[in-house]
Amino acid sequence: MTPATTMEIGCHLPTQGPVATRDALLTFAQQAEKHHIASLWVSDHVIFPRSATGNYPGGRFPHPPDKPYLEPVATLAAAAVITTHARLGASVFILGHRHPVVMAKLLTTIDALSNGRLICGVGVGWWKEELEILGAPFHKRGRQADEAIRVLKELWTNDKPTFSGEFFRFSDVGFAPKPVQKPHPPIWVGGDSPGAFRRVVDLGDGWHATSKTPKELGEAITRLRAAADRAGRRFDTITLSLRFGLRDELIAQGPHAVIDLLAEYKRLGLRHIVLEFRRDDLGRMLEILDLVAGTIRPAVDAA
DSSP: OOOOSOOEEEEEOSOBGGGOSHHHHHHHHHHHHHTTOSEEEEOOOOOOOSOOOSOOTTSSOOOOTTSOBOOHHHHHHHHHHHOSSSEEEESOEEGGGSOHHHHHHHHHHHHHHTTSOEEEEEEOOSOHHHHHHTTOOGGGHHHHHHHHHHHHHHHHHOSSOOEEOSSOEEOSOOOOSOOSSSSOSOEEEEOOSHHHHHHHHHHOSEEEEESOOHHHHHHHHHHHHHHHHHHTOOGGGSEEEEEEEOOHHHHTTOHHHHHHHHHHHHHTTOSEEEEEOOOSOHHHHHHHHHHIIIIIHHHHHHO
């Protein structure tokens, strides 16, 4: 593996549970800005069926159905106007949750409000019941996601957008404004199935992994590189990123345990890591944020 010369560190916003409040969001985002955290992130669920037949990436889904969970697009719009430099990303927007024409408008608005700071993480989703409640065909979600990404790009880049596909069609329409970022906000595709890797290579600007150990990540990168080689895509044009759950058990081992692990991810070629320290107490989240910015990030930068 070729190590990343730099690995940016981002953080997940407080969007779930007791900290899913305006004041917590404002406080955390402003503290992250003071620390020059590279990016701030949300994740995407809309409704919580009490049964789940899918497999959550990394194990059992940790969010009880009755706990608050802020909607990600609206949350990023709020973050856009209370921050000035942090990139704003989704880990990930589930493409079946919203019609792609509506999604294109929402996201170009966030890119405008943030002056070009959006990272568009996208995925097909895993929760059959949630997708079906929202009207998305679960067993066709891969094909539908491919079309949705193409719809986003068509609306974002073409002055006279036209599209005719299996799921979405339009012609003779106007769409403005276009995104601030050109040709469009970076699209980081989630998932590690063969279909997801094909989607990364064919349609994405980056790959966004979730909940992988360094060994698992290294093996997945090898498979992604092979997919890129087969498609004739230069591997170094694909940004590698990971969302990583920073648990108290790891923090309790001391800063060097976290530093050593993140340095190992960096050596695998990660360009961006999103630290998720989901806690019910905002004070604890701010303590971890201070630790990341003051101790962990400088050491990882130097590794």
